[in-house]
Amino acid sequence: MNVHDSEKIAGIFSENGYEESQELRDSNIIVLNTCTIRAKAEQKFSSELGRLKIIKKKNPDLKIAVAGCIAQQKGKSLFKRFPYIDFVFGPNNIDSVHGWINNGSTKGNKRSRRTHTEDNHEYHTKLLPVKREGEVRAWVSIMYGCNNFCAYCVVPYTRGRERSRPGQDIIDEARSLADGGFKEVTLLGQNVNSYGKLSHDNIDFPDLLRKLHEDKKLERIRFVTSHPRDFSDKLIGTMKELPKVCDHMHLPLQSGSDRILKLMNRGYTYNEYKGKIDRLRHALPDVAVTTDIIVGFPGETDEDYQETVSAISEIAFDGIYAFKYSERPDTKALELPDHVDEQVKSMRLQQVLDMQEKITYQKNLKLEGTIVEILVEGPSESDPEKMTGRTGTNKIVHFHGDKNDIAQLIRVRIDEAKLHSLYGEKL
Ligand code: 5AD
Ligand code: SF4
Numbered sequence: 001m002n003v004h005d006s007e008k009i010a011g012i013f014s015e016n017g018y019e020e021s022q023e024l025r026d027s028n029i030i031v032l033n034t035c036t037i038r039a040k041a042e043q044k045f046s047s048e049l050g051r052l053k054i055i056k057k058k059n060p061d062l063k064i065a066v067a068g069c070i071a072q073q074k075g076k077s078l079f080k081r082f083p084y085i086d087f088v089f090g091p092n093n094i095d096s097v098h099g100w101i102n103n104g105s106t107k108g109n110k111r112s113r114r115t116h117t118e119d120n121h122e123y124h125t126k127l128l129p130v131k132r133e134g135e136v137r138a139w140v141s142i143m144y145g146c147n148n149f150c151a152y153c154v155v156p157y158t159r160g161r162e163r164s165r166p167g168q169d170i171i172d173e174a175r176s177l178a179d180g181g182f183k184e185v186t187l188l189g190q191n192v193n194s195y196g197k198l199s200h201d202n203i204d205f206p207d208l209l210r211k212l213h214e215d216k217k218l219e220r221i222r223f224v225t226s227h228p229r230d231f232s233d234k235l236i237g238t239m240k241e242l243p244k245v246c247d248h249m250h251l252p253l254q255s256g257s258d259r260i261l262k263l264m265n266r267g268y269t270y271n272e273y274k275g276k277i278d279r280l281r282h283a284l285p286d287v288a289v290t291t292d293i294i295v296g297f298p299g300e301t302d303e304d305y306q307e308t309v310s311a312i313s314e315i316a317f318d319g320i321y322a323f324k325y326s327e328r329p330d331t332k333a334l335e336l337p338d339h340v341d342e343q344v345k346s347m348r349l350q351q352v353l354d355m356q357e358k359i360t361y362q363k364n365l366k367l368e369g370t371i372v373e374i375l376v377e378g379p380s381e382s383d384p385e386k387m388t389g390r391t392g393t394n395k396i397v398h399f400h401g402d403k404n405d406i407a408q409l410i411r412v413r414i415d416e417a418k419l420h421s422l423y424g425e426k427l
Contacts, residue, residue: 001188002068004130004139005091006033009067011129012097025055029063029106034070036154038326045070049082056084063106065089065097069158073329075117089116091159092123092144124163136377136407138182142170142208143189148227150254151265151332152297152325155190162191164199171211178217183375183407185212187223193230206238213242219409220375220392222246228253229267231276240283246392247284251277252292256311257304260297263336270311277315288318288393295352296325296345298336305348312352316359318393322352357419364395364417371413371427372397376405396421 009031010020021027030052035041049066056062065087066078072090079085086105089096096116105112124144132138145160146153174185187208189195195205203211205223212221221244226235228251239245251273255261258269280287293308312320324345327334374389380398381388387401389410398421399412405426412424 001141001190002033002035003133004141004188005068005094006031007130007132007139008094008128009033009097010131012094012101014131015129016098016101018101024052025058027055028061029065030055031065031067034066034068036069036073036158036328038323038328040326042070049085053082053084061108063087065100067091067094069154072117072158073154076115079113079115085113087114092120093117095120095123095126095128119160124165125169127169132182134377135181136375137184137186138177139188140170140173140177140185141165141189142187142192142223143195146190147194148191148267149265149332151263151336152294152328154328154331157330159190162194162198164189164196164201166199167196167201167203167208167211170208171215174212174218175215178215181407183218183409184220184222185218187212187221189223190225191227191230192223193226193232193235204234206232206234209235209238209242209245213244218244220244220246222248222394224250226251227267228273228276233279236280236283239280239287246394247287248290248392248394249280249287250290250292253311253315254292254294255297255300255304256308257300258307260300260304263299263333264294264297265332270307274311274315286393288395289315290319290321290394291315291317293320293322293352294325295322295348296340298325298333298340299338300325300340309352309355312355312359316363317356318363318395319360320352320356322349322356324349361417361419364419364422366417367395367414367422368417369414371411372422372424373409374399374412376401376408376410378406379403397424398422399424399426401426 032048034045052064063086066085067089068091071088078088087100093116100106143164145162146156147162149156177185193205195208196203253273254264254266256270277289372391374391374397376387376389380386386398387405388398390396397412411427413427414422414424416423
C-alpha cells in the first residue's frame with residue numbers, strides 16, 4: 001500500500017516537471033513516506049529522519065516532507081519534535097502535494113509549514129498521476145481505509161473509514177495500464193472482499209474481477225488483502241471461472257485460537273477459516289495460500305499459541321508473514337490484561353518461522369520436475385545471466401533467458417527448488 005502511495009507522490013512531482021535524483025544529498029526535496037503498523041516501522045522513521053537532518057544542515061534549501069501513517073497520527077506535533085520538517089501530509093491527502101508545489105513552497109528558502117491530515121471526503125474519487133516502479137506488474141488501488149477495527153491494528157485510525165473507488169475509474173486505470181504494456185495488475189485494499197459494499201455502484205468484488213477480466217491485453221489479475229470474514233463462495237466461484245485471476249490467496253489468519261481471535265475482534269473462528277480454505281482448495285486444487293500471523297497478542301497463553309502452531313501445520317500454508325504483537329497507540333488491545341513477555345514473543349516467533357520454512361521448502365520441492373507458467377519480470381537480482389518471473393501462485397522462478405522474455409508468459413520446467421525461489425529451464 002505504501003509502495004503504491006509513494007508511486008502516486010512521485011507521480012505528482014513528475015507531472016510537475018521534477019526529476020528523481022540518484023543521491024539523497026543532491027535532492028532539493030525529500031519525502032519520507034512512513035508506516036506505523038508496528039513499532040519497528042516507527043523506529044526506522046526516527047533514524048531516517050536523523051540522517052536527513054544532517055543532509056539539511058549542509059543544504060538549508062532542502063525541503064523535507066513527511067507522508068504516510070506517522071504523518072497522519074502525529075500531525076503538527078512533528079514540527080515541534082523535528083523543526084527541520086517542512087510539510088506533513090497523511091495517506092488520504094496525497095493530492096495536497098499539488099498545492100505544496102504550486103504555491104512555490106518546494107523551492108528556495110521560502111518557509112511555509114503546512115499540515116494536511118484532515119478528512120478528505122472525496123479522496124477515493126480523485127485521479128492521481130502514478131510514476132510506476134516496473135513495466136510488467138502494476139498496483140491499482142480499489143479502496144482506501146478500513147472499518148474492521150481489529151484490536152491490535154492502527155490502520156482504521158490512520159487511513160480512516162473504508163471507501164471504494166468508483167468501478168469505472170478502476171476499469172479505466174487497468175485498461176490504460178494494459179494499453180501501456182503492463183501485463184499484470186494487483187488490486188489493493190485493506191479488505192478487498194468488502195469492495196463496493198458502501199458505495200452506490202452496485203458492483204461487488206467478484207463483479208469487479210469479472211469486468212477487469214474482459215480486458216484483452218491484461219494477462220493476470222491479483223489482489224490483496226482479503227478478510228476471512230468477508231471471503232465468499234461467490235469469490236471462490238469467480239476465481240475458478242476466470243483464468244486470468246491468479247491462483248493465489250493471501251488470507252490473514254492472525255491466530256489459531258478462537259479465544260484470541262475473539263479478543264482480536266476478527267469476526268471468525270478457526271473452523272470457519274479452515275472451512276473456507278478447504279472450499280477454496282477443493283475448487284482450485286493448485287491454489288497457493290499465504291497468511292499473516294501475530295504471536296504474543298495480549299493474553300495469549302501457551303495453549304493459545306499451540307493452537308496457532310497446529311493451525312499452521314494443519315493448513316500447510318505456502319508462506320506466512322509472522323509478527324510479534326506490537327503495541328500501537330489508540331488501539332483496543334492496549335487496554336487488555338496479560339501482555340506477553342518480549343522474550344516469550346521472540347521465542348514463539350522464531351518457532352513459527354522455523355516451522356514454516358520446512359513447510360514452504362517441502363511445497364517447493366514438490367514442484368521439481370513440473371512445468372509451470374511464469375510472467376517474466378526482468379533480470380534476476382542475484383544472477384545477471386538469469387531472468388526472473390513469477391508463477392500464478394506467486395512463486396519466484398529464475399531461468400536462463402534474455403531481455404526478449406520480459407513481459408512474456410512462458411513455460412519453464414522446474415529443475416531445482418530452494419526455500420525462497422525455484423530454478424528451471426525455459427521450454
Ligand atoms: N502488531 C503486530 N502485527 C500487526 N499487524 C497489524 N498490526 C499489528 C500489530 N500491532 C500485522 C497483521 C496484519 C499485517 C499487515 O500486519 O498480521 O495482517
Ligand atoms: Fe487492520 Fe484488521 Fe483493517 Fe486489516 S482488517 S487493516 S488488520 S483493522
